[in-house]
Amino acid sequence: MSPDADVIDIHPVRHQRVLMLSWEYPPVLVGGLGRHVHALSVALAAAGHEVTVVTRHIEGAPLEEYADGVRILRAPEDPVTFPLATPALLAWTMAFNHTLTRTALRAAESGEYDVVHAHDWLVAHAAVTISEHLDLPLVTTIHATEAGRHQGWLPDEMNRTIHGVEHWVSNSSTRVIACSGYMRDQVATLFDVPAARVDVVPNGVDDRAWQARPREVAVARARFAADGPLVGYAGRLVYEKGVQHLVEAVPQLRRRHPGLRVVIAGDGPYRHELQARVHGLGLAETIRFTGFLDESRLPALLGATDATVVPSLYEPFGMIALEAAAAGAPLAVAATGGLAEIVEPGVTGVTFPHSDPDALAGAVDQIVSDEVFARRVARHARTMVSERYAWTTIATSTAASYATARREHLPLRTRQAAVSLAGGRPKIAIPEGRLLAV
Numbered sequence: 001m002s003p004d005a006d007v008i009d010i011h012p013v014r015h016q017r018v019l020m021l022s023w024e025y026p027p028v029l030v031g032g033l034g035r036h037v038h039a040l041s042v043a044l045a046a047a048g049h050e051v052t053v054v055t056r057h058i059e060g061a062p063l064e065e066y067a068d069g070v071r072i073l074r075a076p077e078d079p080v081t082f083p084l085a086t087p088a089l090l091a092w093t094m095a096f097n098h099t100l101t102r103t104a105l106r107a108a109e110s111g112e113y114d115v116v117h118a119h120d121w122l123v124a125h126a127a128v129t130i131s132e133h134l135d136l137p138l139v140t141t142i143h144a145t146e147a148g149r150h151q152g153w154l155p156d157e158m159n160r161t162i163h164g165v166e167h168w169v170s171n172s173s174t175r176v177i178a179c180s181g182y183m184r185d186q187v188a189t190l191f192d193v194p195a196a197r198v199d200v201v202p203n204g205v206d207d208r209a210w211q212a213r214p215r216e217v218a219v220a221r222a223r224f225a226a227d228g229p230l231v232g233y234a235g236r237l238v239y240e241k242g243v244q245h246l247v248e249a250v251p252q253l254r255r256r257h258p259g260l261r262v263v264i265a266g267d268g269p270y271r272h273e274l275q276a277r278v279h280g281l282g283l284a285e286t287i288r289f290t291g292f293l294d295e296s297r298l299p300a301l302l303g304a305t306d307a308t309v310v311p312s313l314y315e316p317f318g319m320i321a322l323e324a325a326a327a328g329a330p331l332a333v334a335a336t337g338g339l340a341e342i343v344e345p346g347v348t349g350v351t352f353p354h355s356d357p358d359a360l361a362g363a364v365d366q367i368v369s370d371e372v373f374a375r376r377v378a379r380h381a382r383t384m385v386s387e388r389y390a391w392t393t394i395a396t397s398t399a400a401s402y403a404t405a406r407r408e409h410l411p412l413r414t415r416q417a418a419v420s421l422a423g424g425r426p427k428i429a430i431p432e433g434r435l436l437a438v
Helices: 033-046 086-109 121-134 157-172 181-191 214-224 243-256 271-280 298-304 319-327 357-368 371-388 391-408 412-421
Strands: 017-021 050-056 064-067 070-075 115-119 138-142 175-178 198-200 230-234 261-265 287-291 307-310 331-334 350-352
Touching: 017 033, 017 086, 017 121, 033 050, 033 070, 033 115, 033 391, 050 086, 070 086, 086 121, 086 157, 115 121, 115 391, 121 138, 121 157, 138 157, 138 391, 157 181, 175 181, 175 391, 181 198, 198 391, 214 298, 230 243, 230 298, 230 319, 243 261, 243 271, 243 357, 261 298, 271 287, 298 319, 307 319, 307 357, 319 331, 319 371, 331 357, 331 371, 350 357, 357 371
Parallel strands: 017 050, 017 115, 050 070, 115 138, 138 175, 175 198, 230 261, 230 307, 261 287, 307 331, 331 350
Antiparallel strands: 064 070
16 A cells, blocks of 8 residues: 555554345355455454354354354345346345344344444445434444446446445445545445545455465466466456456566466456357467365466466455465565555566556566565555554554544434435435546
8 A cells, every 4th residue: 555545543442333234155155355344343353343144044054143252243135036146136135134124133132332333335225224213323334335346337227226326325324334535436426425524444454364375375286287387366257347458467477488488367258259259269278267266276386377467457455465475475566446555666566557458468577577576565465454454453443433433423313304304315426427637
């Protein structure tokens, strides 16, 4: 993160009782959100706060349990359900919010809370309902935006509806948490939230969990590398992650570095198109797709790379950059979004303009051509991760955001009176075309 990044002040705060709402929580892990909420909840509990997580149920998981110091209540699906697929996503979300709300009310029957913390738009309706019913401050973490995910283009009714829900829950919250200065600016611009109400709290990482044993790294190196550099990518295979630009850069890199190998770890809807392009370029012997690798296998692969590339077009934060740095990989990242706040060029890695395969090739070449430089930036990056992004630090910042929300919270009747005097609830204007330039 750049030295001048706008991060909230951290002051010791007293014990707080937190009601956390998330559609993902172990064992339900779809993306990075579930891991984030789990690690944050455990760190808050370890710091002495009482944390209750209300989340989605999955077959085989208990409806209620205490684990890692956290109380977990899982909302069972109602008998009439919808498939969790894109065409039915909004219908599924509304059904899910009904059962989530009832489960959160059950949690409130057996304990009092100081703050409600919601994660993303998928729990918005339940979060606002619970916040108003209990008359508690609502803190919402916006992990990403629909506009950002689609490069500012909201072509379908579903996209515009999600954008509207994000706008509504952001403005219904006493405080909003964003993972980077970039995301703070996006929330303020897209949702008309005063920047002073947005706290920047970066994502955290358990750096020890990403440091594989030397033998494991050696095994991964032997499996994926040849007699040249090994370049890695890890993440979802979707357009906005920019993996296509890494593929386009490989012919240049292979000419400069005979024996080069590239390993792409991850899966997603873009995989078949990427594989077709790899075969079209004659790179099948150079680029290998591993599919999804969990946290038991990925650290060794990242640690084995001579450079790990994060070529995203849109990246609210860039969690994989921290994980790769913790694993000891030299970083080459696109200078976009939160990535630009994590990597300081020439100090903790190298950067390049997104969507530019030539620049990407140049950045990777800078790393793999200079072993001394690569080791130095990797060492500095690993130190940065342990100092700035430890979960204890992130939990302290989050607790400070809760405390601020509690000080600023207005009773429900006061808020309703203000809305009445203003002539009713403000209408949400949902743009029809491009919203932002990434």
